[in-house]
Amino acid sequence: MRRAVLFCVALAAFVLACGCGSVTAETPATPPVVRVWPPFDSVQARTDRGLVVTAQGGTLSQVLVTQGGEPVPGRLDPSRTTWRTDWTLKPASEYTVTATAVREGVPAAVTMGRVRTRPLPRTFRVAATTPLPGETVGIGMPIILDFDRAVPDRAAVERALEVTAARPVEGAWRWVGDTRVVYRPRAYWAPRQTVTVTAHLAGLRAGGLYGGADTTFSFTVGRHQISTVDTKTHQMVVTRDGEPVQRMPISAGMATTREYTTTSGVHLTMEKGNPVRMISPGREEGEPGYYDLMIDHAVRISDSGEYVHAKDNVWAQGRENVSHGCVNAGPGRAAWFYENSLRGDPVVITGTDRPLAWDNGWGFWQLSWEKWRQGSALVRVPER
Structure with a gap:
């Protein structure tokens, strides 16, 4: 009996051991999980945080997000587990998402x-x-964005502004008021290229306001043209692509008062008219110094009333400064300058004791690069 019991116990142990081994199996591998934020079927999704796609238990092999039939730009992180839109989302808009996650050995x-x-x-x-979409401009042209109301969070807006050039440059934005921001490259634009500006504002949260719409436009930088004016020698030289293309005797401001002194510095051509009505500022008809004239072939170079324009006082041009502050040239040469000027062409004036203020017109090149960057909401450069 004892032997039989021992045999039965041993046999039971053997069967139990075999039984355990025979039913052991690996847990089936589960496929990765894709999650989207804001969640699918949201109808009141926030705009300011963008759209995020993540993969758990795998990596993202493809993410396609569209809005209005157009692809929405975004990027994967280095681990390929998270994809984010580059910019905020447009308000009251529908986004379609298709995402694929993979892991070896599972569907x-x-x-x-x-x-x-x-x-x-x-x-x-x-x-x-500024410039206008499609405009061809000079190498000194700034980019100016005017908003329809004061911007409470300048840093948020500045982060949403993108400038891309065929030949990339270093540049910075500078705020010149609550509703205006200006971009200037560190050096003049390289000629003959396309520049695209995009304000990714749609859905952007900026203080108590939200961006209502994106804005994008492109312009072309034309030939390399710079004009130099020497008020002491009374000469102006226009150089294009490194070669002089026009020399002209001129007459500048008579300098009897500060008002009648031409400003020295880097001006930019801003606009032109033929003719332009010029009226003496701060004077009434009949007072000394009053004038009201129609001037031909006038190219504005500042907001303080300075132009390069035509004048028939050829006796003074090349010899004497007799103007009220403008640079004048003979009718034929002034007409040539008018026809051959693009907005944003630099006009560099020397020889007077009145410097052009950086905020007089487009005098932005009057500031050093370090000073210019101090006006950015993102970059703070200590005073030297």
Whole structure:
């Protein structure tokens, strides 16, 4: 009996051991999981945080997000587990998302869905741009964005501004008021290239306001043209692509008062008219120094009334400064300058004791690069 019991115990142990081994199996591998934020089927999604796609238990092999039939730019992180939109989302807009996550040895996970963003109250947007879309400009041209209301969070807006050039440059934005920001490259633009400006404002949260719409436009930098004016020798030389193309005797401000002194510094051509009505500032008809004239072929170079324009006082041109502050040349040469000027062409004037203020017209090149960058909401450069 004892032997039989021992045998039965041993046999039971053997069977139990064999039974355990025979049912052991690996847990089936699960596919990766894709998550989207804001969640699919949202109808009041926030705009200011963008759209995020993540993969758990795998990596993202493809993410396609569209809005209005157009692809939405975004990028993967180095681990390829998180994809984010580059910019904020447009308000009251529907986004379609298709994302694929993979892991070796298991089926891919494909997720598809839609997200709709909320409409926004209190919005702001770009009201005007300089240059105009499609305009061909000179190498000194600034980029000026004017907003339709004061911007409470300048840093947030500045981060959303993008400038791309065929030949990349270093540049910076500078705020010149609550509603205006100006971009200037560190050095003049390289000629003959296209520059694209995009304000990614749609859905952007900037203090108590939200961006209402994106704005994008392109312009072309034309030939390399710089004009130099020497008020002491009474000469102006126009150089194009490194070669002089026009020399002209001129007459500058008579300098009997500060008002009648031409400003020295780097001016930019701003606008032109043929003719332009010029009226003496701060004077009434009949007072000394009053004038009201129609001037031909006038190219504005500052906001303080300075132009390069035509004048028939050829007796003074090349010999004497007799103007009220403008640079005048003979009718034929002034007409040539008028026809051959683009907005943003530098006009460098020397020889007077009145410097051009950096905020007089487009006198932005009067500031050193370090000084210019101090006007950015993102870069603070200590005073020297």
